Amino acid sequence: MEEKQYVTEWANENLGLTLKITKMLHEEQTPYQKIQIADTLEYGRLLILDGVFQTSVKDEWTYHEMISHVPLMLHPNPERVLIIGGGDGGVAREVCRHDCVKQVDLCDIDGRVIELSKEYFPTIASALLDPPEKLHVHVGDGIAFAKSVKDFYDVIIIDCSDPIGPGEGLFTREFYKSAHEALREDGLIVQQTESPIVQQKTVHDVYKAMGDVFPIVRMYYSHVPIYPACMHSFMLASKVHDPLRTGVRRPVPQPMKYYNRTIQKSCFVLPNFIKELLYKGNLSF
Amino acid sequence: MEEKQYVTEWANENLGLTLKITKMLHEEQTPYQKIQIADTLEYGRLLILDGVFQTSVKDEWTYHEMISHVPLMLHPNPERVLIIGGGDGGVAREVCRHDCVKQVDLCDIDGRVIELSKEYFPTIASALLDPPEKLHVHVGDGIAFAKSVKDFYDVIIIDCSDPIGPGEGLFTREFYKSAHEALREDGLIVQQTESPIVQQKTVHDVYKAMGDVFPIVRMYYSHVPIYPACMHSFMLASKVHDPLRTGVRRPVPQPMKYYNRTIQKSCFVLPNFIKELLYKGNLSF
Numbered sequence: 001m002e003e004k005q006y007v008t009e010w011a012n013e014n015l016g017l018t019l020k021i022t023k024m025l026h027e028e029q030t031p032y033q034k035i036q037i038a039d040t041l042e043y044g045r046l047l048i049l050d051g052v053f054q055t056s057v058k059d060e061w062t063y064h065e066m067i068s069h070v071p072l073m074l075h076p077n078p079e080r081v082l083i084i085g086g087g088d089g090g091v092a093r094e095v096c097r098h099d100c101v102k103q104v105d106l107c108d109i110d111g112r113v114i115e116l117s118k119e120y121f122p123t124i125a126s127a128l129l130d131p132p133e134k135l136h137v138h139v140g141d142g143i144a145f146a147k148s149v150k151d152f153y154d155v156i157i158i159d160c161s162d163p164i165g166p167g168e169g170l171f172t173r174e175f176y177k178s179a180h181e182a183l184r185e186d187g188l189i190v191q192q193t194e195s196p197i198v199q200q201k202t203v204h205d206v207y208k209a210m211g212d213v214f215p216i217v218r219m220y221y222s223h224v225p226i227y228p229a230c231m232h233s234f235m236l237a238s239k240v241h242d243p244l245r246t247g248v249r250r251p252v253p254q255p256m257k258y259y260n261r262t263i264q265k266s267c268f269v270l271p272n273f274i275k276e277l278l279y280k281g282n283l284s285f
Numbered sequence: 286m287e288e289k290q291y292v293t294e295w296a297n298e299n300l301g302l303t304l305k306i307t308k309m310l311h312e313e314q315t316p317y318q319k320i321q322i323a324d325t326l327e328y329g330r331l332l333i334l335d336g337v338f339q340t341s342v343k344d345e346w347t348y349h350e351m352i353s354h355v356p357l358m359l360h361p362n363p364e365r366v367l368i369i370g371g372g373d374g375g376v377a378r379e380v381c382r383h384d385c386v387k388q389v390d391l392c393d394i395d396g397r398v399i400e401l402s403k404e405y406f407p408t409i410a411s412a413l414l415d416p417p418e419k420l421h422v423h424v425g426d427g428i429a430f431a432k433s434v435k436d437f438y439d440v441i442i443i444d445c446s447d448p449i450g451p452g453e454g455l456f457t458r459e460f461y462k463s464a465h466e467a468l469r470e471d472g473l474i475v476q477q478t479e480s481p482i483v484q485q486k487t488v489h490d491v492y493k494a495m496g497d498v499f500p501i502v503r504m505y506y507s508h509v510p511i512y513p514a515c516m517h518s519f520m521l522a523s524k525v526h527d528p529l530r531t532g533v534r535r536p537v538p539q540p541m542k543y544y545n546r547t548i549q550k551s552c553f554v555l556p557n558f559i560k561e562l563l564y565k566g567n568l569s570f
Contacts, residue, residue, distance in 0.1 A: 008303065014326035016303035018293065041299035043570070058570055062556075197510050223508075223516040223556070225482050225570065230515030231508040257569065258556040269551035271347075271508070271543040284542065285328070285343060285510065 007038055007046070009053045011198045011228030017053070019043065019226075025120060032110045032166040037120050043226055045120060047088060049113075049161050053226045060090050060124050063192075065259040066222035066267065067234055068094035071155050071190045072101070073248045073264055074241050078154040079103065082182065084142030084170065086159035087113030089125035092135055095157070096127050097253040104135045105153075109166050111139040143169045147178040154184055158191035163202055171206060176213040176237070188238035189214075196221070196274050197229040200283045207278045210237040218243050219278060220267040222258065243268050292323055292331070294338045296483045296513030302338070304328065304511075310405060317395045317451040322405050328511055330405060332373060334398075334446050338511045345375050345409050348477075350544040351507035351552065352519055353379035356440050356475045357386070358533045358549055359526050363439040364388065367467070369427030369455065371444035372398030374410035377420055380442070381412050382538040389420045390438075394451050396424040428454050432463040439469055443476035448487055456491060461498040461522070473523035474499075481506070481559050482514040485568045492563045495522040503528050504563060505552040507543065528553050 008018040019040040026037040036048040044057035055063060068091050072078050080103045083091050087108035095104050108114055114137065117125040127135055138145060146156070156179050160167035169175055170191070179189050189210075194202045196219070203219070210217045214237035224232040236243060248264050276282040293303040304325040311322040321333040329342035340348060353376050357363050365388045368376050372393035380389050393399055399422065402410040412420055423430060431441070441464050445452035454460055455476070464474050474495075479487045481504070488504070495502045499522035509517040521528060533549050561567040 006301075008301075012327070014305040016291075016301075018301035018303060020299040042297070197508065197515075223482065223514070225514045229508070229510045230482075255557075257558050260557055262554045263556060266551035266554035269547045271548060272540075272545055273542050 007040070007048065009051060009228070015198065015228060017226070017228060019046065026116060028112065030110050030112045033161070035112060035116060037116065046226070047117070047121065050165050052162055054161065055088055055090060055124065056226050057121065057123060059225045061257045062222050063224045063232065064090035064094050065256055067091060067157060067159060067190060067192060069252070069256070069259045070220060070234070070243070070264060070267065071157065071188055071236060072098050073250065073252065074243050074246055075154055075188060076241070076249055080153045081105070082107070082146065082153045082156045084146065084156065084158050084160065085167065086157070088117040088121060089128040091157055091159045093124070093127040096132050096135055100250070102134055105138060106135065107138040107140055107142045107145040109139070109141055114139065143175055143178065146175070146182045149182040151181070151184055153182055154187050156183060156187070156189040158189065160192060162194065171202070173209045173212055176210055180213050183239065186240040188236060188241060190234055190236045193233045193235045195227060195229045195231060196233045196277060197231055197285050200277055200285060203233050204277055204281050206235050210235055214238060216242050218268055219270065219274065222267065292325070292333065294336060294513070300483065300513060302511070302513060304331065311401060313397065315395050315397045318446070320397060320401060322401065331511070332402070332406065335450050337447055339446065340373055340375060340409065341511050342406065342408060344510045346542045347507050348509045348517065349375035349379050350541055352376060352442060352444060352475060352477060354537070354541070354544045355505060355519070355528070355549060355552065356442065356473055356521060357383050358535065358537065359528050359531055360439055360473060361526070361534055365438045367392070367431065367438045367441045369431065369441065369443050369445065370452065371442070373402040373406060374399070374413040376442055376444045378409070378412040381417050381420055385535070387419055390423060391420065392423040392425055392427045392430040394424070394426055399424065428460055428463065431460070431467045434467040436466070436469055438467055439472050441468060441472070441474040443474065445477060447479065456487070458494045458497055461495055465498050468524065471525040473521060473526060475519055475521045478518045478520045480512060480514045480516060481518045481562060482516055482570050485562055485570060488518050489562055489566050491520050495520055499523060501527050503553055504555065504559065507552065
């Protein structure tokens with residue numbers, strides 16, 4: 001196993017985030033991507049896919065709570081949830097905490113991410129290691145999986161990697177149309193959509209593409225320390241329920257390290273430069 | 286002049302942010318600190334003090350708008366404003382946009398920051414280059430300056446560097462007591478207080494210290510791309526006006542690139558881990 005002192009993610013050729021590591025634990029090229037797992041001093045154990053920091057033991061809840069609970073608390077009665085990607089199990093763990101959810105399908109294209117997460121990230125993959133009856137794990141193409149289902153899910157969560165590599169097809173109008181059909185009449189979909197500071201074009205493109213398919217599209221954000229510029233966007237597209245107009249209608253599962261009732265609203269309040277980006281495509285950075 | 290291809294800020298020994306630079310324009314050791322000015326590809330021209338990224342041409346408004354307008358829009362009638370630090374002129378530029386403000390005193394300990402900002406950062410230092418009558422620039426010790434004034438200012442803005450180096454004395458109870466006395470009966474003070482992710486202890490310490498002197502202390506945040514983990518905290522301490530209970534009472538100067546009316550409230554909505562940090566001193570990172 002190769003030993004390195006530092007690992008750097010280059011968000012682009014001009015901007016890098018460097019973490020000091022104590023040990024590179026695993027490196028493997030799968031048919032889909034390069035998987036690396038390292039122990040870092042700042043954020044604990046870290047999962048890296050194709051050179052991009054994905055999640056760490058110390059900061060994973062800033063991402064997993066916000067991608068899961070914001071859509072689940074917005075929907076009045078989410079019973080069936082589809083997770084595309086999310087092989088590390090973090091989203092599944094959070095979704096399964098909602099008693100009203102009766103069925104959770106998780107579909108990740110890379111079975112090795114699932115297996116390695118169970119081995120190296122037991123706290124994130126807890127729902128995979130000790131799966132509740134309602135959780136069903138599928139190894140396969142999430143795009144094909146969504147296409148095969150009609151009028152079934154209440155919430156779809158796209159916990160994908162960047163739009164280069166295996167996640168690419170998840171950032172297209174075609175896919176959003178399949179997702180729209182896979183959702184019930186008041187269903188909604190959430191996707192992680194990169195940084196509104198460092199990857200502004202992706203954020204704008206997804207906003208436009210989802211807006212061609214769904215009547216309501218809203219961006220919200222979380223602060224994810226290991227991501228470039230840390231402010232991380234999620235795009236929520238909805239058939240009926242509008243996060244700016246709908247309250248939180250059920251008790252929030254407890255405890256939460258990030259999410260709370262007031263954040264459900266405030267995470268949708270955007271600085272002017274992001275409104276300019278979404279509505280007009282104006283880039284600030 | 287030394288030529289380097291990259292410049293890295295080490296937030297601590299385990300976490301670094303690297304920017305590719307085209308040219309190091311200036312390097313100088315003053316009696317107070319090391320000043321570096323570089324052109325970067327990601328964020329344009331960058332000011333570095335003692336190795337810490339301070340502000341860049343491309344992202345400076347994420348910081349200067351939020352440290353200035355949140356307190357100024359909270360106060361019902363801010364007439365006299367004191368800026369301690371802020372030698373780059375960015376805060377002065379924003380404060381001077383408020384017509385109700387009749388007097389602005391800026392006190393920075395390092396005159397070289399002021400001179401170099403005028404030379405290398407004309408868009409940030411515009412109020413220093415072409416000063417309105419109400420702006421008065423003082424080169425000197427901000428702590429002594431605040432101590433020399435009683436019952437005078439409506440708003441004090443501490444636009445300081447980190448609590449190591451010349452900014453150190455600005456993070457003490459002693460200084461907050463002087464500031465309290467320098468403020469009018471409904472005055473308020475805002476200080477930049479580092480990252481609530483990377484510098485958690487500083488954030489907690491300031492919250493406690495300000496709370497020993499002022500009846501109301503609230504943390505808010507902005508997203509500053511060149512700062513470690515980007516989520517950046519400001520601590521607002523107030524004698525009377527509470528940002529959680531008080532509305533925005535005047536027209537907002539326009540245009541703004543970051544600040545807007547809804548952010549005045551939402552920037553005070555905090556994730557659970559920050560509440561745990563402020564109220565209980567619990568560290569998450």
